[in-house]
Amino acid sequence: MTATVIDGRMVARGVREETARRAAALTTAPVLATVLVGDDPASGVYVANKRRSAAAAGIGDVHRHLPGTASEAEVAAVLDELAADDRVTGILLQLPLPGHLDPARLVERIPPEKDVDGLTTRSQGLLARGEPGLRPCTPAGVIALLDAAGIGLAGRRAVVVGRSTLVGRPMAQLLLGRDATVTIAHSRTRDLPALTRSADVLVAAAGVPGIITGAHVAPGATVVDVGIHRTSDGLVGDVDRAGVAPVAGAITPVPGGVGPMTIAMLLANTVAAAQTREAAR
Amino acid sequence: MTATVIDGRMVARGVREETARRAAALTTAPVLATVLVGDDPASGVYVANKRRSAAAAGIGDVHRHLPGTASEAEVAAVLDELAADDRVTGILLQLPLPGHLDPARLVERIPPEKDVDGLTTRSQGLLARGEPGLRPCTPAGVIALLDAAGIGLAGRRAVVVGRSTLVGRPMAQLLLGRDATVTIAHSRTRDLPALTRSADVLVAAAGVPGIITGAHVAPGATVVDVGIHRTSDGLVGDVDRAGVAPVAGAITPVPGGVGPMTIAMLLANTVAAAQTREAAR
Known part of the structure; x- marks a missing residue:
């Protein structure tokens, strides 16, 4: 006997297609903002993949690329601007950050309703309590x-x-x-x-x-x-x-x-955040 | 063979004594604010016990007793007042609340640094991440x-x-x-x-x-x-x-x-919150 192989590429494709359908049904298109600090090649590839997949699912793109020398205040200011921007429904701060920046402190600036990576203390608290939230x-x-x-x-x-x-x-x-x-x-x-x-x-x-x-x-x-x-x-x-x-x-x-599931769920979270916003209007 | 019995009363006494020593070492005495809504007899007894134990440990007392008919806005206003009060280092909202009040929504009004019951989403998120916080x-x-x-x-x-x-x-x-x-x-x-x-x-x-x-x-x-x-x-x-x-x-x-440990840890949390505040000054 040999184990059945669970095909993540196929399941991820299904999630992405379903996400695209849900995105198309919204009155206002969801927008994913990606923030990249520095020039780590792997991080650059990950962010490019996320942006390309988002575009393919009908999710709008906002991208901020800061130099690796950016101060914590400069990164914080970019996150705050995206937090305040009504068009942006999801914010992703690509990790890891250059060593002089505190990732936990910066992630906390993302409002929970735009926290499509599910990494803020509030999102993790909602999960710990079994309450609805972005995972x-x-x-x-x-x-x-x-x-x-x-x-x-x-x-x-x-x-x-x-x-x-x-x-x-x-x-x-x-x-x-x-x-x-x-x-x-x-x-x-x-x-x-x-x-x-x-x-x-x-x-x-x-x-x-x-x-x-x-x-x-x-x-x-x-x-x-x-x-x-x-x-x-x-x-x-x-x-x-x-x-x-x-x-x-x-x-x-x-x-x-x-x-392949990780990016698919990022897109699903971005659309879920946009749906929640639309339902609240 | 019969199991050793772990004596919670004795251990709790030790925690309370240590807490009293730490409270006495502070420049400004810690203050525990208790909020009781309605006239449930068991809740009344619990709150009275907590206040008495706090006093015995050298922790100041602020108490608010609202009628069982209080609206959510009225309870929220009391919590907001205690949150803003610089003398108050810990806030305890006695649960359960009368059925017409949403306990989760009200607990969220307690600032994490005064959340001596450790029940806010933020406190639970810090715990889920293994970061310092009130437990x-x-x-x-x-x-x-x-x-x-x-x-x-x-x-x-x-x-x-x-x-x-x-x-x-x-x-x-x-x-x-x-x-x-x-x-x-x-x-x-x-x-x-x-x-x-x-x-x-x-x-x-x-x-x-x-x-x-x-x-x-x-x-x-x-x-x-x-x-x-x-x-x-x-x-x-x-x-x-x-x-x-x-x-x-x-x-x-x-x-x-x-x-007996539950009240002892409430006192320990109240003093820990006051210590954190004093260290931040």
Whole structure:
């Protein structure tokens, strides 16, 4: 037996098409503002991808590119201007920022209703309480992927490996919101294989290449790989796919699994923010 | 073998004494403002206890008692006045409120730096991110109780039964912050006894009398009982103490376990808020 491969590119395409339909149904087009500080090549590519995908979904584009020497006050002023701009429905501050800037302090300037990355304290508080709000894109993408693959969550054992603010912690909250029994594991966890073998749904978000092996997986379990690492063998995830595929029931590949979902959920959040605004008028 | 009983009254006394010392060391005395709406007898008793304990710790007292018929705008106006009052270092809005008032909306009017109950969205977001902030009193009290009893948490398996906003969810976050491997279980969890038997530390916060029996507990585990229920047999918790005591290594009693810690942590939060304010001057 070999695990079913969950095709993230196909699911992401469906989310993007649905998002484009919802965007077209709005009276005023949604607008995504992207803010890039400095000239990190990877960040430049990510932002370009996001802008291109947004345009393809009928989302308007506002872009601000600041030099890597910009002061925190200068970045803050740009965020404040976008916060005040009624046309802008979503604001994305591309991370990481140059080292002299405080990302947490700057992210807080994004109004919660435009926080399409779901990273402000308020958005994370709403998530922690299980209240409506904009959710971080990568974990929201994992849920959408599981839904599309028909993987049930209510009453199932879910184990999240990794406790980052960006992925692991909000992932655990979203799984709990779907009535899974959720465990969050991390570098201090003892006997990780025994723990992860109790999972019906295992989400690997440790940021360690190949940390999840066949010995970590129960037969038939669903394994979601959030890791992405550039190695001499090409892109690999947190999951040792060759070892896990013969054991798992379903698996997300790297690349082409969770990765494509992140941008798709960013677009979905941008349109959801615009819908909320329109409904409030 | 019978479980060691963790004496919450003794630990709470220690926290209150330490809090009184810290309060006395401040240049300006901390002040706790309590807001009570309506005439629910239990709420009246709770607020009176909190005020008396605060006074005993050298914390100043401001009290507002509104009629049960008060409008949301009237309660909001009182909270806004206390928020603006420089003498007041902590604000507590006693819950539950009369049914015509929205507790979440009213709690949000408390500035995060005076949110000594740790219930605002911002406080919960800070907790979800593992950043400094004021923590909800009952789960913070559980951590203090475990610390006082010398129960290690790093790398240990912790299971929290219950996912309320007030206790279960923040409890899981605090245990994670102490490097436990944390599972949150709830009414949809399958085979609860098998899950809870994997716990080194089991926190019962389900709100169901006696839901945790001897069959739910691993030999030698620590069992913390957050439940408190008035029955014809007197006060009982979520833990069937007679069944669990022969199995567990340590147990918190009801009454006299977690209960006394809640007020102690409220006082500690009030003084911590005042210390933060003084440090910022």
